[in-house]
Every structure is written in structure tokens, then in C-alpha cells.
Amino acid sequence: MTGHDVNDIHGFKIGFQQAMKRLEAAPISDHNKDLTKRFVALCMKENITQCTYTNYLNILVRIAKRLNKDLDALTESDLDLLLLSLESEGYKPGYIY
Numbered sequence: 680m681t682g683h684d685v686n687d688i689h690g691f692k693i694g695f696q697q698a699m700k701r702l703e704a705a706p707i708s709d710h711n712k713d714l715t716k717r718f719v720a721l722c723m724k725e726n727i728t729q730c731t732y733t734n735y736l737n738i739l740v741r742i743a744k745r746l747n748k749d750l751d752a753l754t755e756s757d758l759d760l761l762l763l764s765l766e767s768e769g770y771k772p773g774y775i776y
Contacts, residue, residue, distance in 0.1 A: 691729045698736045707743040714750050715739045 702712055715736060722732035743750055745764075746757060 691733065695729055695733045695736075698733050698740075702736060702740055705740050705744060707740065707747075708749065711739075711743040711750050715743070 702715060705712070718739065719732050719736050722735060739750065742761065746753065746761060748757065
């Protein structure tokens with residue numbers, strides 16, 4: 680187990696590092712990447728758990744990729760259409776993919 684944190688049995692640290700790499704490689708605008716990083720930094724500052732802000736990070740990347748629009752310019756209508764699209768594809772409300 681060399682190099683592994685025995686206190687991180689679920690691998691949250693590695694999961695977060697991989698999520699950050701996916702963010703950098705994602706086909707989204709630099710603006711959305713910056714917004715996402717600042718949001719994650721705020722989560723860290725607010726002592727939100729690493730597994731939670733890693734999940735937020737992954738979800739924000741998927742939303743930004745799917746909508747292809749600046750996250751800070753999204754409207755309620757944009758989110759309603761996203762939910763409609765997801766549900767029509769078989770995604771269930773409340774389930775995290």
C-alpha cells in the first residue's frame with residue numbers, strides 16, 4: 680500500500696485529482712473551467728467534504744458539456760430543458776449518474 684493514505688480508504692483524494700484532470704481535459708470553455716474551480720475552492724473553504732465537492736465538480740462538468748453555455752448565464756428555462764432532456768433519455772430524478 681505504499682503511497683496510499685490509509686485514512687482515505689475510499690480513495691477520495693485520488694478521485695478528486697482525477698476529476699480535476701477531467702475538468703482540464705473537458706471540451707468546455709475556459710470560463711466554465713474557471714467558474715467550476717472557484718466553486719470547488721469555495722466548497723473547500725466552507726469545509727464541505729471532499730467526496731461531496733468532487734461529486735459537484737463532476738456534475739458541473741457534465742452540465743457544461745451538455746448545455747455548451749456559460750454556467751453563470753444559465754436560466755431557469757435552460758435547467759428545465761436539461762431536466763426534460765435527461766428524463767426523456769431515461770434518467771431518473773434524484774439519481775446521480
